[in-house]
Amino acid sequence: MKEANLWEDARGRLEIAAKQTSLEPLLHARLAEPDRVVEMSLSIQMDDGRIKEFPAFRVQHSNIRGPYKGGLRYHPRVDMDEAKALAFWMTMKCAIADIPFGGGKGGIAVNPKELSAGELERLTREFTRKLAPVIGSDKDVPAPDVNTNAKIMDWIRDEYEQITHTNAPGVVTGKSLEHGGSEGRTEATGLGGALVLSSILKTLGRDPRGMTVAIQGFGNVGSYLARYLKKMGCVIVALSDSKGGLYIPRGITDLDAIEECKERSGRLAGCYCVGSVCDLSNMESLGGKDIQPEDTLTLPVDIVVPAALEGAITKENAHKIQASIVLEMANGPTTSEADEILSQRGVTVIPDVLANSGGVAVSYFEWLQNKSDEHWKVERVYEALQEKMETAAAKVAEVAASRNCSLRDAAYIIALERIVQKYS
Ligand code: NAD
Numbered sequence: 001m002k003e004a005n006l007w008e009d010a011r012g013r014l015e016i017a018a019k020q021t022s023l024e025p026l027l028h029a030r031l032a033e034p035d036r037v038v039e040m041s042l043s044i045q046m047d048d049g050r051i052k053e054f055p056a057f058r059v060q061h062s063n064i065r066g067p068y069k070g071g072l073r074y075h076p077r078v079d080m081d082e083a084k085a086l087a088f089w090m091t092m093k094c095a096i097a098d099i100p101f102g103g104g105k106g107g108i109a110v111n112p113k114e115l116s117a118g119e120l121e122r123l124t125r126e127f128t129r130k131l132a133p134v135i136g137s138d139k140d141v142p143a144p145d146v147n148t149n150a151k152i153m154d155w156i157r158d159e160y161e162q163i164t165h166t167n168a169p170g171v172v173t174g175k176s177l178e179h180g181g182s183e184g185r186t187e188a189t190g191l192g193g194a195l196v197l198s199s200i201l202k203t204l205g206r207d208p209r210g211m212t213v214a215i216q217g218f219g220n221v222g223s224y225l226a227r228y229l230k231k232m233g234c235v236i237v238a239l240s241d242s243k244g245g246l247y248i249p250r251g252i253t254d255l256d257a258i259e260e261c262k263e264r265s266g267r268l269a270g271c272y273c274v275g276s277v278c279d280l281s282n283m284e285s286l287g288g289k290d291i292q293p294e295d296t297l298t299l300p301v302d303i304v305v306p307a308a309l310e311g312a313i314t315k316e317n318a319h320k321i322q323a324s325i326v327l328e329m330a331n332g333p334t335t336s337e338a339d340e341i342l343s344q345r346g347v348t349v350i351p352d353v354l355a356n357s358g359g360v361a362v363s364y365f366e367w368l369q370n371k372s373d374e375h376w377k378v379e380r381v382y383e384a385l386q387e388k389m390e391t392a393a394a395k396v397a398e399v400a401a402s403r404n405c406s407l408r409d410a411a412y413i414i415a416l417e418r419i420v421q422k423y424s
Contacts, residue, residue: 006085006310009336014088017412020405027423031091034084035068036060040130042108044122055079056127058106060140061087065095065422067138068104069360071145071174072127072152078107082310086145089331089353090360095415097357097392099364104140106131112147124152128159135160137170137370143363144174146219146309150186154179169370173363182366184381185359190224191382192358192389193329197303198232199393200350200407209233214247214323216240216296217308218259218268221329221356225307226255234303240296242308244269247299248288297321306333313338321347328352343406351408353415354396361388 011032018028038058046052057080060068070090083105091103108127112120134140144153153175160171169180177183184191201208213234215222218241226236238247239258245268252258254273261271261278269290272282283289297304297313298320306312310332313321318334318341326342326349328334334342334349342349365381368374376384400410 005081006332007081007088010085010088010332012336013408013412016409017416020403020409020413021416021420023416023420027420031062031088031419034059034061034087035063036134037080037084038106038131038134039080040127042123042126042130044119044126046119047116054108054110054123056106056108056130057083058131058134058140058142059083059087059104060134061103061105062091062419063102063140064419065091065102066100067102067136068140069094069099069101069143069363070104070106071143072148072156073105073107073145074110074112074147074152075107076109076111077309078109083107085310086331091419092412092415093353093357093360095418096353096396096411097361097388098418099357099360099388101141101360101364104142105145106142107145107148120152121155124155125159128156129163131156132160132163135171137168137367141170141363141367142172143359144220149220150174150176150179150181153181170367173366174359175366180366180370182362182369182381183376183378184385185362185366186220187224187228188362188381188385189221189329189356189359190226191228192361192385193221193225193305193327193355194228194232195358195386195389196350196355196393197229197325197327199390200348200397203394203397203401204348207233210235211302212237212249213303213305214238214296214299214301215305215307216245216293216312217306217330218245218262219307221359222305222307223255223259225305225329226252230255237301238291238296238299239268240291240293241268242293243267245291245293245296246270246272246283246288247291247295248272248286250287299323303327306330309333311335313342315341318342319345321345324348325350327355329356331356339408349406349408351411354392354407354411357392358385358389361385 086105175181257273307329315337318338
């Protein structure tokens, strides 16, 4: 899905926002480069005795508004330019959600599915050893991203505490509940996306009930989002993962059964579920058909949701999008060229820096709980998340209306204005 250089694309976005806000040149220059990049090579012993090396990165983009904050991604395609762009978007996202964090991102170029549990743990602990001097609860706070999870965050906390001889629950967020995690963190990004969509639909005078949705990516973000959108009355008609997907125009009803089927078979394709029986033989009775991952975005639906990786919507497929709304749950799923095409075609794009900020919002609540040694009930987390998402969405919609600009432009204007406030 990757095309042009993501970092160049992100910097292009900064250029536009800088002009719109008459950003002071020195601050502009500082935001146009990350504060720091840390490049590592991680050597570990594999189960068969071989020594293998994995490139790894941490980018600290800006801490003007607070400690660097952002996920760690384990994926063969992780590289420095991707990490720089993702770190920059985190700086913007935290400012839009009005969270006192800056932006960071990192990861390891590895396919974790090819590692044993022991190899994954050794790799994560080695990564932590090399990251330890630059992370910390008031310095830089990593979190999960693609292919990383609570278990990996628990290992990082544990290794970091051993190295520094401290109790440091706030060094990472997205931990398991037993190791200082927050209620509601796992589902936070999906839930946050549903709350943002609901707020924006209100401003457009549209009712979510009956709106059809196609979601590309059925991991943490896509699977929870599907559930919350269904609760709002949307009809989920298509889902896909990296290996394929399904399209059922009359609606996908049993998301739990589909999730179990995906876990069992390792793929979403073919998970046509009737009751607890999920297989291809149900395809016809459900009126469904198989789709390729990239087809998900161009189906005749009301809302499309890229929730996989960046660069999903490009100048090649932007013309083919039939939906009137794109809810960007992945980071950077739309290239600048594609964004321009969508804008000209009157498609409402709810930008990633707003749509997927629920995860970092609850990460912030986790960090606050760790700092004060508290444990919030899930209701309190949901309430605080709802407040954050609705306030952020309303502000973005208000600025877009008053400046007659896109939601993305409005989001970046708000972010830069908030950074300026802290900078001066
Ligand atoms: P995940 O690893 O849990 O899931 C990713 C999903 O995308 C998987 O189902 C995978 O099969 C699918 N996928 C990969 N390539 C695909 C393709 N070409 N077509 C269709 N599906 C494909 O990751 P996640 O945590 O759900 O993250 C998804 C996106 O959301 C990423 O861009 C991530 O940066 C962003 N994001 C995640 C969080 C979070 O809290 N997890 C927060 C903000 C943003």
